[in-house]
Amino acid sequence: MSDVDITLKVWRQDGPDQKGRFETYQTQATPDMSFLEMLDVVNDSLEEGQKLPISFDSDCREGICGMCSLVINGVAHGPGEGTTTCQLYMRSFADGDTITIEPFRARSFPVIRDLVVDRSAFDDIVQAGGYNSVNTGSAPDANSVLVSKDRAEEAMDAAACIGCGACVATCKNASAMLFVSAKLKHLNVLPQGQPERRERSRAMLKAMDDAGFGHCTNEYECEAVCPKEISVGTIAFLNREVYRSSLVTSSLAPTVTGE
Amino acid sequence: MALDGHVPGGPLAEKWDRHRFDLKLVNPANKRRHSVIVVGTGLAGASAAATLAELGYHVKSFCLQDSPRRAHSIAAQGGINAAKNYQNDGDSVFRLFYDTIKGGDYRAREANVYRLAQVSTSIIDQCAAQGVPFAREYGGTLANRSFGGAQVSRTFYARGQTGQQLLLGAYSALMRQVAAGGVEIFPRHEMLDLVVAEGRARGIVTRNLVTGKIRSWVADAVLLCTGGYGNAFYLSTNAKGSNVTATWRAHRRGALFANPCFTQIHPTCIPVSGSYQAKLTLMSESLRNDGRVWVPKQGGDARSAGAIPEADRDYYLERRYPSFGNLVPRDVASRAAKAVCDEGLGVGSGRAVYLDFADAIQRDGADTIRQKYGNLFQMYEEITGDDPYTTPMQIYPAVHYTMGGLWVDYNLMSNVPGLFVLGEANFSDHGANRLGASALMQGLADGYFVIPYTLGGYLAGAQLGGVDENHSSFEDTEKQARERISSLLAVDGSRTVDDFHRELGLLMWDHCGMARNAEGLTAARGRVRELRDDFWKNLTVTGSGGEFNQTLERAGRVADFMEFAETMIQDALTRDESCGGHFREEHQTEEGEARRDDEDFAHVAAWEFAGIGNNATLHKEELAFENVQLTQRSYK
Numbered sequence A: 001m002s003d004v005d006i007t008l009k010v011w012r013q014d015g016p017d018q019k020g021r022f023e024t025y026q027t028q029a030t031p032d033m034s035f036l037e038m039l040d041v042v043n044d045s046l047e048e049g050q051k052l053p054i055s056f057d058s059d060c061r062e063g064i065c066g067m068c069s070l071v072i073n074g075v076a077h078g079p080g081e082g083t084t085t086c087q088l089y090m091r092s093f094a095d096g097d098t099i100t101i102e103p104f105r106a107r108s109f110p111v112i113r114d115l116v117v118d119r120s121a122f123d124d125i126v127q128a129g130g131y132n133s134v135n136t137g138s139a140p141d142a143n144s145v146l147v148s149k150d151r152a153e154e155a156m157d158a159a160a161c162i163g164c165g166a167c168v169a170t171c172k173n174a175s176a177m178l179f180v181s182a183k184l185k186h187l188n189v190l191p192q193g194q195p196e197r198r199e200r201s202r203a204m205l206k207a208m209d210d211a212g213f214g215h216c217t218n219e220y221e222c223e224a225v226c227p228k229e230i231s232v233g234t235i236a237f238l239n240r241e242v243y244r245s246s247l248v249t250s251s252l253a254p255t256v257t258g259e
Numbered sequence B: 001m002a003l004d005g006h007v008p009g010g011p012l013a014e015k016w017d018r019h020r021f022d023l024k025l026v027n028p029a030n031k032r033r034h035s036v037i038v039v040g041t042g043l044a045g046a047s048a049a050a051t052l053a054e055l056g057y058h059v060k061s062f063c064l065q066d067s068p069r070r071a072h073s074i075a076a077q078g079g080i081n082a083a084k085n086y087q088n089d090g091d092s093v094f095r096l097f098y099d100t101i102k103g104g105d106y107r108a109r110e111a112n113v114y115r116l117a118q119v120s121t122s123i124i125d126q127c128a129a130q131g132v133p134f135a136r137e138y139g140g141t142l143a144n145r146s147f148g149g150a151q152v153s154r155t156f157y158a159r160g161q162t163g164q165q166l167l168l169g170a171y172s173a174l175m176r177q178v179a180a181g182g183v184e185i186f187p188r189h190e191m192l193d194l195v196v197a198e199g200r201a202r203g204i205v206t207r208n209l210v211t212g213k214i215r216s217w218v219a220d221a222v223l224l225c226t227g228g229y230g231n232a233f234y235l236s237t238n239a240k241g242s243n244v245t246a247t248w249r250a251h252r253r254g255a256l257f258a259n260p261c262f263t264q265i266h267p268t269c270i271p272v273s274g275s276y277q278a279k280l281t282l283m284s285e286s287l288r289n290d291g292r293v294w295v296p297k298q299g300g301d302a303r304s305a306g307a308i309p310e311a312d313r314d315y316y317l318e319r320r321y322p323s324f325g326n327l328v329p330r331d332v333a334s335r336a337a338k339a340v341c342d343e344g345l346g347v348g349s350g351r352a353v354y355l356d357f358a359d360a361i362q363r364d365g366a367d368t369i370r371q372k373y374g375n376l377f378q379m380y381e382e383i384t385g386d387d388p389y390t391t392p393m394q395i396y397p398a399v400h401y402t403m404g405g406l407w408v409d410y411n412l413m414s415n416v417p418g419l420f421v422l423g424e425a426n427f428s429d430h431g432a433n434r435l436g437a438s439a440l441m442q443g444l445a446d447g448y449f450v451i452p453y454t455l456g457g458y459l460a461g462a463q464l465g466g467v468d469e470n471h472s473s474f475e476d477t478e479k480q481a482r483e484r485i486s487s488l489l490a491v492d493g494s495r496t497v498d499d500f501h502r503e504l505g506l507l508m509w510d511h512c513g514m515a516r517n518a519e520g521l522t523a524a525r526g527r528v529r530e531l532r533d534d535f536w537k538n539l540t541v542t543g544s545g546g547e548f549n550q551t552l553e554r555a556g557r558v559a560d561f562m563e564f565a566e567t568m569i570q571d572a573l574t575r576d577e578s579c580g581g582h583f584r585e586e587h588q589t590e591e592g593e594a595r596r597d598d599e600d601f602a603h604v605a606a607w608e609f610a611g612i613g614n615n616a617t618l619h620k621e622e623l624a625f626e627n628v629q630l631t632q633r634s635y636k
């Protein structure tokens, strides 16, 4: 396969309170290049011309750290299914394509610069209860608590969430329900997570509201962009958790009474 | 300088218990009065910060990423070792100790390694209680696999995401302590320097990566948990942000750097595809269980892999190592791949060998292979566009892990009092070569189970009065950090940071990589000096210091790699033997295997900074082996 000519329309924004704009760049890419390597090359030439390069986040570049983001042609993490932006390769694009690149936009994810956003609201949610309260040293022998294979797999499916925020960026309500339900399900289905199950659900949902994330209205766009293919069934799990423990939270059915 | 590892007396198996009893305790009320800086939130840093806060210390935790959960540890795939012996297959603390010492080619400290094996079992308990979704058997017990050629099944795993799951466990413990007020987190903060005041490590200088603000922080002790320096080679399997800055800056402030030339090359990575390549991707070692490694017998064979008949293929690992075959250790497999490519037999770009699953697919069926390796095959196809079910994979070795790091004693304290170093950032446990699945174990051992004791022992006996942010050391260090940022911005040349980094990396890879020799190393040292001069003359860094500026961040890190590279080369040149991952071509057996020199080199080489461009000063810590017999490895 030969090189492709690409036109990029990239969101540039100098700082959180500055107005942003799209800028256009022309570049050539090899099909074997990753999407982020394509941006590296663009940046290298910008720097050579003493122009400010495009800021974007990445670290592992293999789809596991959740650092990369980007909305590519309107889709969080771009066209690939079940992949992050860093796992996207230029062979997915054709010669002459125009690619629009924007940051993950959401009320709770303010832009820091260009394509870089602040996702620390996710840390705030986890602080509210995304843990089992076991101090180091106090754990019993690992095999003293049996966990069925199915249970462990179920927990693992949910725990695969990399906290990237694509679900939020794609949701028209900027809801964090897929992220929060994945986190909750991971711990709530395991025997080790039982003692704090109710309080965890309550506290994390409240923290989600407090951080300004929107409500879930079952649009299911999140599932489609999630690089770890966390299913919306996870949100259904969370809804059942809420029902079970009769929690009050404004994100969900407002009818139940507190305890 | 006399290097004392402070290894406690008594029989090996009793040292840690005795030491824990001998260490002074900080009483609970006093712990609240002590503050600790933890730099890094990988397995080592997150576990240390959380555990110290649980004990009552005030902890400040710093990392480069936007969230502590994204530290490079997240990328570890294969698993974590522990001497649980759940499989009843003959494992024990002593066996894990023995395998680690032997695997490290007898260049690690016995007492540290034994302790690592001892506490390994508690790690699994702790992680399971945190909710780490380890793989399970149908009966609900934990599953194990054998890893990296180990003869016992002692590796615990969570799908191909063990690092992520362990890190999420440690991160959750950390978040719990943030909520409880014991830890303050500072993501997107880079440590630029260490502050040493009155002879002790008392703080750090950081740059807020969002605002560019530079400031210093005071504490009673500083823990560096900043990971490895594999990116000195530019291309490696490490995350893009992995760097040497924190440890190098501490080194410049007096901390000794031990065995910097000990780097691990992983044999099964996806080969470089072009000059734009930003990093290399590891394909799990487990693939070698079923894949057969080969190259064509004739150089320049233009036929596609499938069209090359058996008779024209060289399964060189099976040929050279009839008993271990494709499963020889990482360093042996890596060097063998390099050797065949050097002979002109490489495939693809010339720097690749085949890893072929055709026989396994024929034997077990494509479905069985898909079950075992489906996600890896998919990942390979995404990256390369080739389907490994029909075309053999192409692989080549890549830099993966660094065994060297800041020198620490048995307490994980460097020679600078109050400066502790944990995880991949220290040199302590893996000698000249690390076993698969042992880095995760070490990071968590250091953070959960070693530092909580040894830090207390230090603080209980230290005179810490009279130092605060107004101490002149803070002012001076902060000023120097600012000046350095200004000088990076002032160069005003035309060559980009990445371009310099790429050239440095290639130079190191060619001369201080899989195989080294005196001539190449000497030449490389000269080239590094020239390149460093060029860097300070021709670099371009756009933007300013007072804003979010990723180019400036990278420039600072590459500047440190440029200094560090020379120490690495000096160490490789001085260690005139082959051992583990350090292969000096002058020292090999007739069969081309590494030849150790235990008489002259059974020591840790700890380097003292002597100024840029000057030879560092060597200090040796002799290694005594009282519990194992030194043997020559053989995989024939």
Ligand SMILES: Cc1cc2nc3c(=O)[nH]c(=O)nc-3n(C[C@H](O)[C@H](O)[C@H](O)COP(=O)(O)OP(=O)(O)OC[C@H]3O[C@@H](n4cnc5c(N)ncnc54)[C@H](O)[C@@H]3O)c2cc1C
Residues within 6 Å of the ligand: B039, B040, B041, B042, B043, B044, B045, B062, B063, B064, B065, B070, B071, B072, B073, B074, B075, B076, B077, B078, B079, B080, B162, B163, B189, B190, B191, B192, B225, B226, B227, B228, B237, B238, B239, B242, B243, B245, B246, B282, B400, B401, B422, B423, B424, B425, B436, B437, B438, B439, B440, B441, B443
């Ligand atoms: C692809 C891959 C797979 C691996 N698989 C395995 C495996 O299966 N089993 C195994 O045992 N090992 C594995 N390893 C090795 C293992 O992952 C690492 O050695 C280990 O995770 C290192 O942990 P750490 O806590 O020491 O450092 P890291 O996880 O590297 O964390 C470093 C931290 O320091 C911070 N930091 C660095 N510099 C600064 C600075 N100047 N200022 C502020 N913060 C800073 C970073 O932000 C980060 O938080 C693998 C490695 C790779 C690359």
Ligand code: SF4
Residues within 6 Å of the ligand: A160, A161, A162, A163, A164, A165, A166, A167, A168, A178, A179, A182, A225, A226, A227, A228, A229, A230
């Ligand atoms: S649920 Fe999916 S999209 Fe949302 S943060 Fe987790 S991995 Fe990302």
Ligand code: FES
Residues within 6 Å of the ligand: A057, A058, A059, A060, A061, A062, A063, A064, A065, A066, A067, A068, A069, A084, A085, A086, A087
């Ligand atoms: S850079 Fe880590 S997931 Fe993309």
